[in-house]
Amino acid sequence: MKQYIIRRLLLIVPMLIGISFIMFIIMHLAPGDPTAIKYGLNSEVSETAKLSFDKMYALDKPILVQYGMWMKRFFSMDFGISFVDGQPVMSKILSRLPATLLLQLVSLFMIFCIAIPIGMISAMKRNSLFDRVTTILVFIGYAMPGFWFALLLVYLFGFRLNWFPISGMSPWYSEYLNTFDKLKDLIWHLVLPVTATVAGSLAALSMYTRSSMIEIMSETYVLTAKAKGLTDKRVMSAHIFRNALLPIVTIAGLTLPGLISGSFIFETIFAWPGMGRLGYEAIMSYDYPVVMGVGVIAVFLTLIGIFLSDVFYAVVDPRIRVDG
Amino acid sequence: MLKLRNNFVSFRKKSLFQIAAFLFISMFSASYCEGEEWVSRDAYVYSGASDARILIPFFADDATSSSICSLIYNGLIKVDKNLNIIGDLAEGWKIADDGINITFYLRKDVFWHDGEPFTSKDVKFTFEKILDPQTVCPYISNYSDIKSIEIIDAYTIKFSYSKAYAPAILKFGMGIVPCHLFEQLKDIRGSKYARSPIGTGAYVFSEWKSGQYILLNANPDYYEHIPGIKRYVYKIVPDQSVQFLELVTGEVSSMNLNPYQFLYRSDTKRFKENINKYKYLAHAYTYIGYNQQDPFFKDKKVRQALSLAINKREIIDAVLLGLGEPCTGPFLPGTPYYDFTVSGYEYNPEKAKTLLNEAGWKDSDKDGVLEKNGVKFCVRIATNQGTQVREDVAVIVQSQWAKIGVKTEVQVVAWSAFLDQFVSKKNFQAVILGWTIPLDPDLFAVWHSQSIGENGLNFVSYVNKKVDELIELGRGELNPLKRQKIYRQIHKYLNEDAPYTFLFNPYALEAVQKRFKGIDPAPAGIGYNFIDWCVPENEVRYKFD
Numbered sequence: 001m002k003q004y005i006i007r008r009l010l011l012i013v014p015m016l017i018g019i020s021f022i023m024f025i026i027m028h029l030a031p032g033d034p035t036a037i038k039y040g041l042n043s044e045v046s047e048t049a050k051l052s053f054d055k056m057y058a059l060d061k062p063i064l065v066q067y068g069m070w071m072k073r074f075f076s077m078d079f080g081i082s083f084v085d086g087q088p089v090m091s092k093i094l095s096r097l098p099a100t101l102l103l104q105l106v107s108l109f110m111i112f113c114i115a116i117p118i119g120m121i122s123a124m125k126r127n128s129l130f131d132r133v134t135t136i137l138v139f140i141g142y143a144m145p146g147f148w149f150a151l152l153l154v155y156l157f158g159f160r161l162n163w164f165p166i167s168g169m170s171p172w173y174s175e176y177l178n179t180f181d182k183l184k185d186l187i188w189h190l191v192l193p194v195t196a197t198v199a200g201s202l203a204a205l206s207m208y209t210r211s212s213m214i215e216i217m218s219e220t221y222v223l224t225a226k227a228k229g230l231t232d233k234r235v236m237s238a239h240i241f242r243n244a245l246l247p248i249v250t251i252a253g254l255t256l257p258g259l260i261s262g263s264f265i266f267e268t269i270f271a272w273p274g275m276g277r278l279g280y281e282a283i284m285s286y287d288y289p290v291v292m293g294v295g296v297i298a299v300f301l302t303l304i305g306i307f308l309s310d311v312f313y314a315v316v317d318p319r320i321r322v323d324g
Numbered sequence: 325m326l327k328l329r330n331n332f333v334s335f336r337k338k339s340l341f342q343i344a345a346f347l348f349i350s351m352f353s354a355s356y357c358e359g360e361e362w363v364s365r366d367a368y369v370y371s372g373a374s375d376a377r378i379l380i381p382f383f384a385d386d387a388t389s390s391s392i393c394s395l396i397y398n399g400l401i402k403v404d405k406n407l408n409i410i411g412d413l414a415e416g417w418k419i420a421d422d423g424i425n426i427t428f429y430l431r432k433d434v435f436w437h438d439g440e441p442f443t444s445k446d447v448k449f450t451f452e453k454i455l456d457p458q459t460v461c462p463y464i465s466n467y468s469d470i471k472s473i474e475i476i477d478a479y480t481i482k483f484s485y486s487k488a489y490a491p492a493i494l495k496f497g498m499g500i501v502p503c504h505l506f507e508q509l510k511d512i513r514g515s516k517y518a519r520s521p522i523g524t525g526a527y528v529f530s531e532w533k534s535g536q537y538i539l540l541n542a543n544p545d546y547y548e549h550i551p552g553i554k555r556y557v558y559k560i561v562p563d564q565s566v567q568f569l570e571l572v573t574g575e576v577s578s579m580n581l582n583p584y585q586f587l588y589r590s591d592t593k594r595f596k597e598n599i600n601k602y603k604y605l606a607h608a609y610t611y612i613g614y615n616q617q618d619p620f621f622k623d624k625k626v627r628q629a630l631s632l633a634i635n636k637r638e639i640i641d642a643v644l645l646g647l648g649e650p651c652t653g654p655f656l657p658g659t660p661y662y663d664f665t666v667s668g669y670e671y672n673p674e675k676a677k678t679l680l681n682e683a684g685w686k687d688s689d690k691d692g693v694l695e696k697n698g699v700k701f702c703v704r705i706a707t708n709q710g711t712q713v714r715e716d717v718a719v720i721v722q723s724q725w726a727k728i729g730v731k732t733e734v735q736v737v738a739w740s741a742f743l744d745q746f747v748s749k750k751n752f753q754a755v756i757l758g759w760t761i762p763l764d765p766d767l768f769a770v771w772h773s774q775s776i777g778e779n780g781l782n783f784v785s786y787v788n789k790k791v792d793e794l795i796e797l798g799r800g801e802l803n804p805l806k807r808q809k810i811y812r813q814i815h816k817y818l819n820e821d822a823p824y825t826f827l828f829n830p831y832a833l834e835a836v837q838k839r840f841k842g843i844d845p846a847p848a849g850i851g852y853n854f855i856d857w858c859v860p861e862n863e864v865r866y867k868f869d
Contacts, residue, residue, distance in 0.1 A: 031740060032739075033740075039385065039462060041743070042385070043769040043770055044762070045463065045465075046465035047779055047780070050779070052464075053460055053462070085518070086514050087519070165575075169536060172367075172369070172539055172557045172559065175531075271560060273560075277535060277562065286740060
């Protein structure tokens with residue numbers, strides 16, 4: 001087991017390097033360049049100024065040399081300087097990360113808290129009214145365009161009813177609020193974005209839970225357990241739920257990159273200062289170092305997520321535990 | 325109304341001199357609101373879609389950063405409501421030796437936000453930094469004719485030019501940075517001042533929450549007077565429809581509207597009771613540019629005919645809901661350089677057809693499309709994605725040209741690819757684009773034949789020896805009347821040669837909450853007298869007691 005974990009961990013390094021290389025090349029293959037985007041049609045900026053900008057950020061060097069320079073910095077945990085505002089990429093990411101983490105963690109928690117019980121109850125009371133209504137509702141949530149639903153929430157609860165703030169994370173006058181009010185205000189600002197995020201994501205997890213429960217309920221060992229005379233509660237917790245949890249662990253592992261990459265659409269509508277907007281804006285302005293920084297972190301977390309769910313899988317499921 | 329607790333940041337200690345200066349100014353300036361001395365209250369929340377980038381004036385290369393810099397820093401000069409040059413940090417200036425030497429006489433009552441006095445050292449430092457290639461300032465070429473900078477005394481400074489450069493004075497609107505803080509820095513771009521700047525301006529920087537807001541406080545020691553509005557908040561709301569909702573609820577004090585919002589969404593009771601709308605001609609125009617190296621557009625008659633076939637009114641009514649004015653040249657209508665006697669190309673499809681016939685284009689096979697030597701008049705017109713107005717213009721132009729027998733294919737391309745594949749390589753037939761109109765009329769970068777080279781902005785390859793001469797003459801001419809004559813002549817040539825079809829100047833549409841008084845729309849817009857805006861005591865929304 002230990003060796004398995006070490007081997008899997010070591011494999012992450014070449015994968016990360018390979019993916020970062022592909023990302024770097026694809027990014028440079030896209031037509032256009034950072035200087036043109038920034039100063040292309042600005043009559044105040046002369047050609048020589050553009051060239052010296054290229055030189056400052058080594059954009060005049062061949063792609064492979066640029067990649068080498070990036071790699072060298074990367075190994076000392078330095079993602080370089082943003083082309084757009086001259087800030088270190090790391091500090092840009094760190095200033096946006098808390099907002100995304102907060103929104104995503106709260107949403108994820110809510111999704112798990114709502115979707116798993118829905119799935120379990122639906123499975124136990126298959127074809128009941130509850131099963132049908134929740135199935136329809138979660139699919140409506142899934143099928144609805146997210147931006148439309150988010151705007152609807154903003155319009156109804158923010159604008160018409162005035163229950164929640166329309167946008168933003170913390171108001172500009174937050175320095176005048178005490179800690180308690182700040183916290184209350186933050187929760188207030190979270191309600192709409194979390195609702196929008198949760199509504200679209202319930203379907204997958206609840207339906208997964210439901211079908212995996214139904215499958216396991218028909219297993220012979222469940223029948224055996226019941227025949228042994230175990231109570232329904234005991235059968236449910238010890239036999240069915242534990243086994244049904246397996247696919248959910250996989251899903252949970254794969255949500256890890258989503259935690260930090262954020263959602264561009266919701267962050268835009270709710271003016272949430274997160275990573276989704278940072279990444280999108282970086283791509284639109286050809287801010288290579290930021291694109292690479294955000295990208296590599298997302299890739300790293302994906303790889304770690306897959307790794308963790310594999311390890312976790314082995315922990316909860318003795319059948320696939322690898323020997324040696 | 326929200327009432328906020330009293331813990332407003334206290335400002336630096338004032339020297340006796342500063343207090344005296346402040347009292348002096350207060351005594352002699354009448355307040356709009358009360359007719360007594362200036363008081364500063366309430367907060368003004370402006371919402372925009374994108375965050376600022378860097379708050380150092382000579383690096384600021386986006387609209388948000390520049391506009392926030394203009395509140396924190398001052399230039400030597402500024403423009404007044406009618407776009408005339410007036411002194412800012414400079415009380416006056418003297419141009420000598422046919423424009424070779426410019427001497428500025430600086431104000432003696434200006435202090436940096438950290439309390440240090442502002443002197444000619446700061447001015448010298450700023451322009452030396454801009455001119456230092458190591459700094460990589462995007463605007464270096466605006467100052468490249470400066471030969472030497474000489475400090476005469478603490479409040480007098482002389483710039484010597486290698487040759488007379490008429491736009492020079494306007495370029496001194498560039499914000500001056502503090503020498504005493506920047507002198508020691510190796511890397512200004514990456515320094516802390518890029519995100520927490522210290523200037524001389526009407527507002528003192530307070531806080532920047534990346535992706536959320538930027539907060540400024542009124543500068544009580546500002547040399548003119550304390551601004552009437554205590555706090556300036558730039559709030560980032562990326563989605564324009566969400567911005568609009570925040571405006572109506574009052575969370576946002578001001579925003580730019582689009583024509584649809586301006587005309588139709590503002591028709592509610594809630595909006596009308598609380599919000600004023602302002603409109604003034606934006607310093608920008610939209611045009612169709614013809615690649616004059618392309619065989620279709622080499623002939624002047626063809627370009628003239630295509631211009632005649634455009635119904636500008638119809639375009640303005642459709643894409644801007646009427647909120648624009650047709651234009652005939654590259655200058656801002658209402659400025660001295662714009663020649664109103666140039667009538668442009670009034671919509672006249674019949675005359676257009678005649679001109680095309682004269683140029684050899686005839687519809688001999690009666691299929692509705694003109695031919696010449698067996699080649700059909702089919703052209704591609706390209707524009708960039710993401711600017712709905714231009715995409716809409718393209719479609720209307722397509723239908724208007726179809727009426728005179730010109731078949732058009734519209735290509736909408738992502739901005740980066742559009743610049744890279746089409747514009748910089750001159751690999752296009754016609755484009756729909758827009759220019760902002762700088763305050764100085766100099767046209768070298770866009771219209772001089774030397775700007776044709778790769779990545780040059782004369783990407784339509786317009787060549788007219790006379791225009792070249794006039795542009796060079798205009799750059800060196802210091803007499804305003806003579807200069808006006810030169811640019812009006814250029815306007816006539818550009819109209820005659822029709823390298824572009826000049827379409828329209830759009831209106832800038834702004835909305836501001838009614839409680840803000842003192843707004844006086846002028847050719848410069850509404851923001852030029854921001855420090856004179858104020859809110860009457862009984863209408864204040866945010867109280868900082």
